[in-house]
Amino acid sequence: MVRSMQTILSGWGNFPKQTGHVYRPEKYKELQEILRLRNQSNFISRGAGRSYGDNALNEENGVILHTRLNRFLSFDKQTHVLECEAGVTFGEIIECFLPHGYLPPVTPGTKYVTIGGAISNDVHGKNHHKDGSFSNHILDFKLLVASGEFLTCSREENQELFWATVGGIGLTGIILSARIKLMRVESAFIEVDYKKASNLDETIVLLSETAGEYQYSVAWIDCLSRDRSMGRSVLMLGNHVMQNELDGKVEPFSSKRKRNVNIPFHFPSFGLNPYSMKGFNSLYYHRFKDGFREVADYDSFFYPLDRLLNWNRLYGKAGFIQYQVVFPMETASKGLAVLLQKLTQAGVASFLAVLKTLGEKSGGLLSFPREGYTLALDIPLKGGTETLGFIRNLDQVVFTHGGVLYLAKDSIISPDLFAHMYPDLPKFREIKDKIDPCCLFSSSMARRLKIVGNLE
Structure with missing residues (x-):
């Protein structure tokens, strides 16, 4: 018999924190047994806990860890x-x-x-x-x-x-x-071109103009810059390096393993503030020369934050919300400008703010990616209810400009706004009701957003 352990869990943003009854099966038969016995009202799967909000939480119900189902x-x-x-x-x-x-x-x-x-x-x-x-x-x-x-x-x-x-x-x-x-x-390396944009409009133009030239494209945005410099950015544009493009002395898959740095404790809430972040952003923006090119290993290019183990602790015990939105092409410039204006006016510091171009939407009924521009930023929750109110105001800006919020990052959006942003929700509910009529699979997010019908 697979037993559960009552455990306090959170997403990567450390908000919210909830108690769940955690199971850690090793075999499929054990999974079947957990569902058959139904010692909890419902269950949700949980992988590595890297979703930011509450979609892998299930307050006072079952949480099934997959850490031993990894073959x-x-x-x-x-x-x-x-x-x-x-x-x-x-x-x-x-x-x-x-x-x-x-x-x-x-x-x-x-x-x-x-x-x-x-x-x-x-x-x-x-x-x-x-x-x-x-x-x-x-x-x-x-x-x-x-x-x-x-x-x-x-x-x-x-x-x-x-x-x-x-x-x-x-x-x-x-x-x-x-x-x-x-x-x-052909190798473990990416050739990266750095281009600098002096404001948001220039950033969007550069992302659009370079989309066909590079397989990988992302812009780091200074979300605290103001006026004519609002939205200034550094674009990082990359393509895979072929073996014949490497120095003959470099082994194609010899990427050196860098030493990770562990963040051992939650930083004090005053550590990240508009003043420290403004200084960091200025240094980062001026660090790169426009047109600079380098060959980077895959780890540095794709996963720069992974070297900081437990980097979420930088935001303190109160945690943070990683806020990610996609605006359609036709409203992106205006929608992003309004969001950035609100951030700078409120002095909200984001350690990381990135802008990317998205292509066509997949067929996933509740999938987030769709054609447009997506902005992701970190919002510390040290302001408590005041900060949550500020984020809800951002939600209204997103809705007004036809944007959509990412469920992997969300923890506070209202059910009504969610339903407007995801018009395929009725179809999803129809399939859900057919395959799971007793709602065996649920989560804190599913109940908060009323995805699972009339449950409170």
Whole structure:
């Protein structure tokens, strides 16, 4: 019998913190037993805990950890297709397969994300404008549903359930394993061009003009700059380095492992403030020369924050919200300008603010990525209810300009705004009710946003 342990959990933003009954199964039979016994009213899966808000929390109910369900199952060298369990992380795939010339085709900003979490949130990366979101590269996955059945879901088989599960934040069942087509690469290096933009409009123009030239594209934004400099940025544009482009003395997959730095405790709340962040932003902006080019290893380019273990502690015990929005192309310039104006007027300091171009939306009913520009920034919660009120005002700006908020980062949006932003919600509920009529799979987010029907 698999026993549970009552544990206080949070997302990566350390807000909110809730108690859940945590299970840590090692075999599929144990998963089935947990669902059959129903010692909790409902359950949600949890991978590495890298979602920021409450979509992997389930207050006073069941939380199923996948940390021991992380085995590689097969790999086909001819097709480059990897089959692995949902608890496998991007970091584990990279460690095993990069020396042989393979990388995940899409990766978020941290490698400490599980495959199950990547599917449930339909994650995207710096190459969405070229290669789409993670779901574009999934062949199929196996899902344990409320009835106890194991279903294979793909674009051809159980198609509706496939697109409800992609981006469906774990509410259709438990993802057991997936088959993913890996990307062939000739080296572990990225050639990066740095371009500087003096304001938001110039940033958007540069992102648009360079979209066809680079596979990877992201802009660091100074969200505290004002007036004519508002939205000034440093663009980091990259392509994979071919073996014949490397120095002959460099091994193509010899990327040096850098020493990680652990943040051992929560920083005091006054550590990050508008003054310290304004100084940091100024130094960062002037650090790079326009037109500078370098060859960076994959770790430095894709996962710069992963070197700071427990970097979320920088924001103090109160935690933070990583606020991510996508605006459609036609309203992006205005919507982003209003958001940045509100941030600078309020003196809200964000340690990290990045802007990316997104391409076409996948078929995921609750998937976030869609064509437009997406801004992600960190908002410290040291102001308590006052800060939450400020964020809710930002939500209204997003709604007014046709934007959408990312469920992997959210913890406070209202059910009404959520329903407006995700018009496929009724279709998702219809599929959810059909496959899980007793609502065996639920979460704190699902109840807060009323995704699961009439539950409070």
